[in-house]
Amino acid sequence: MIITIGGLAGTGTTTAAQVLSKKLDIPFLSTGSIFRDMAKEKGMSVLEFSKFAENNTEIDNEIDKRQAEIAKISDNLIVEGRLSAYFIDADLKIWMYAPFEIRANRICDREIKSFETASQEIKIREESEASRYLDIHNIDINNFDIYDLMLNTNRFNPDSIANIILTTLKVI
Template sequence: MRITISGPPGSGTTSLARYLAGKYGLDLISAGEVFRQLAREHDMELADFGRFAESDPSVDRMIDARQKEIGESTDNIIVEGRLSGWMVENADLRIWLAASLSCRAKRIAGRDGMTEEGARAYTENRQHSEATRYRTYYDIDISDLAPYDIVLSSETFGVDALGAIVDAAIACLARQKGRL
């Protein structure tokens, strides 16, 4: 089974991906983790590296191409990233997580040791940067949720509830494909 999990910064994609990978024994590839690692390798803050990526399309293209290659050629994988639902064309299940900007800013502030105001500004800038890059590089409107099979509110549901909803979807897909 190939599952993609996407959503804006702070929406809980990594938490859900880890939950599902652990429960089902799936491999996990995270575009965000690759991006963060590259920022560290370049000795740059994430926001600075995002601005660098705006001026050097090879950064995003390399991450996205690798994610697509691994996701499409590997069985039993979860591909987590903003564009994974667009990039992994043969995914069995594409999930988008949503939450308000204020909810996500609170999460990011708690996770990254920022003030909520700082996290909000950081998140808005990051979203704008990413949306611009995705439109420019791939002609993708990140707000278009058409590729996704399920859109869930991570503001309404915690990771266990999200996992239970996705569990039900996985069971339905398995029955449809004759795996049960």
């Protein structure tokens, strides 16, 4: 079974993928981790690397290629990434969302930043990503037609989110 989980920063996609991975006993792959690793390799922050990636389509293409290749040879895998649903033939494609303030609070807690700093960085990063996705892949990140399940993570903890996904898997 192949599952993709996408969502904007701070929606809990990575945490949900980790919990679901343990519950299903299948591996997960985070494209965000690939992106962050690539940023570190270049000696840049995620924000700097995101800006750098705007002018370097090879970065996005490499991330897309890596995740697609891994999924293609896997029988069971959870792939977490904003565009994963577009590049992977999955049994279930999930999009997670939450209000902006909730996402910003989660990020400032996780990265030990002020709310103002986290909010500003989210806005810059999301504008950069939306522009890149449209330019490189002709994908509108705000078009959710490709997804089988839309999940507002505002009121649910990671375990509850995983249980909602497990319940969905029982009916497909």
